[in-house]
Amino acid sequence: MPEGPELALAGRYINEACGGLVFCGGAERSAVGRGPEVPFRSEAYRLGAAARGKELRLRLEPLGPGRPQALVFRFGMSGGFRLRPAAAPPRHAHLRFLTRESPPRALCFVDARRFGSWRLGDAWQPGRGPCVLTEYRAFRENVLKNLDDKAFDKPICEALLNQKYFNGIGNYLRAEILYRLKIPPFEKARTVLEALKHQEQARRKKNSSLTLSKKLKLKRDNPDLLELCHTVPMEVVAAEKNLLDPDHADNHTAFKNWLQCYGVPGMSSLRDHNGRTIWFQVTTRASKRRSRRAENPATLAVKKEEEEEEEAVPEPPRKGRARARRAAAAAPASSEPEAPVKVTRRRASARKGAGTAPAV
DNA sequence: CGTCCACGTCTAC
DNA sequence: TAGACCTGGACGG
Numbered sequence: 381m382p383e384g385p386e387l388a389l390a391g392r393y394i395n396e397a398c399g400g401l402v403f404c405g406g407a408e409r410s411a412v413g414r415g416p417e418v419p420f421r422s423e424a425y426r427l428g429a430a431a432r433g434k435e436l437r438l439r440l441e442p443l444g445p446g447r448p449q450a451l452v453f454r455f456g457m458s459g460g461f462r463l464r465p466a467a468a469p470p471r472h473a474h475l476r477f478l479t480r481e482s483p484p485r486a487l488c489f490v491d492a493r494r495f496g497s498w499r500l501g502d503a504w505q506p507g508r509g510p511c512v513l514t515e516y517r518a519f520r521e522n523v524l525k526n527l528d529d530k531a532f533d534k535p536i537c538e539a540l541l542n543q544k545y546f547n548g549i550g551n552y553l554r555a556e557i558l559y560r561l562k563i564p565p566f567e568k569a570r571t572v573l574e575a576l577k578h579q580e581q582a583r584r585k586k587n588s589s590l591t592l593s594k595k596l597k598l599k600r601d602n603p604d605l606l607e608l609c610h611t612v613p614m615e616v617v618a619a620e621k622n623l624l625d626p627d628h629a630d631n632h633t634a635f636k637n638w639l640q641c642y643g644v645p646g647m648s649s650l651r652d653h654n655g656r657t658i659w660f661q662v663t664t665r666a667s668k669r670r671s672r673r674a675e676n677p678a679t680l681a682v683k684k685e686e687e688e689e690e691e692a693v694p695e696p697p698r699k700g701r702a703r704a705r706r707a708a709a710a711a712p713a714s715s716e717p718e719a720p721v722k723v724t725r726r727r728a729s730a731r732k733g734a735g736t737a738p739a740v
Numbered sequence: 741c742g743t744c745c746a747c748g749t750c751t752a753c
Numbered sequence: 754t755a756g757a758c759c760t761g762g763a764c765g766g
Contacts, residue, residue: 382748385747386747434749457747457748457749458747458759458760458761493759494759495748543749550747550748552747
């Protein structure tokens with residue numbers, strides 16, 4: 381579930397499904413939940429939610445006397461919220477808020493892997509930047525004003541996971557965003573982003589004579605990297621229709637269909653320096669020409685025809701820097717030169733699971 | 741059965 | 754920059 385869009389959707393889900401409900405009692409915490417007991421109890425209270433990047437704030441507002449209580453959640457790899465009959469809570473529900481309905485229901489914070497957590501109070505985690513979804517202006521400025529930060533010494537694909545600057549971007553979004561512009565993932569972040577500044581200025585000059593509506597259209601049709609950090613996650617939020625049931629089957633299917641790069645057959649993948657898989661498309665001179673011509677591709681058709689050509693593989697990480705605990709697979713023999721890094725190119729026929737296809 | 745992989749942080753050599 | 758923290762799904766033998 382959980383990158384910016386999923387947190388935003390969880391917030392909407394809570395507000396829409398629970399906005400009209402009255403809750404009562406305290407917050408029931410499971411024995412293993414990664415968060416504190418919640419010092420709150422009320423005979424009648426309401427819930428409201430707001431998301432910022434990869435955090436979600438929940439407010440418990442008593443209808444009668446009593447002080448409100450706020451909680452800030454992070455979802456880790458598997459967290460989310462569900463409203464369920466209180467008698468049949470989902471597995472791994474670590475915090476539950478009961479409604480006053482006749483057969484009561486419970487809004488549950490569910491998190492199988494327990495990398496998620498909550499804290500008391502309404503403060504966002506200090507050090508996380510503005511939300512790419514809800515604070516676009518501030519987000520953009522925060523990046524462009526701080527390009528001297530060493531965070532931008534890193535490859536763009538790694539910088540995009542830095543929540544100090546890209547609060548809400550995660551592993552699938554970084555792939556989808558870079559893919560839209562065909563930016564090689566291991567290009568230095570500062571180089572990519574400095575270019576935006578100049579580009580911004582150049583365009584402003586060039587377009588100064590155009591009408592406002594033409595300017596807007598130009599901007600829409602040629603989004604830069606930072607704009608995509610906003611619009612791409614917005615697409616996910618807009619696409620999800622079954623808000624009231626986060627685990628409705630259609631949702632997942634729609635999401636899978638939306639992905640153009642992450643985990644998609646035909647795309648390539650590498651481990652970044654933190655051992656995370658970065659998905660991207662190997663670009664060739666030919667394919668660049670092709671996509672420039674196509675501009676608004678009937679995506680599926682374009683993907684299919686992607687085939688063998690001499691490739692301009694992005695600068696790979698200097699080392700395999702792979703997973704945590706490897707079963708001593710690749711021989712550690714020769715130290716440097718041949719990086720154990722594999723560029724995997726999946727053909728359309730390849731099996732669906734990630735990491736299956738043969739290296740080329 | 742087993743191994744590998746997963747939408748994310750954290751902290752400790 | 755390795756791990757640690759977790760469960761569960763997909764796939765292989």
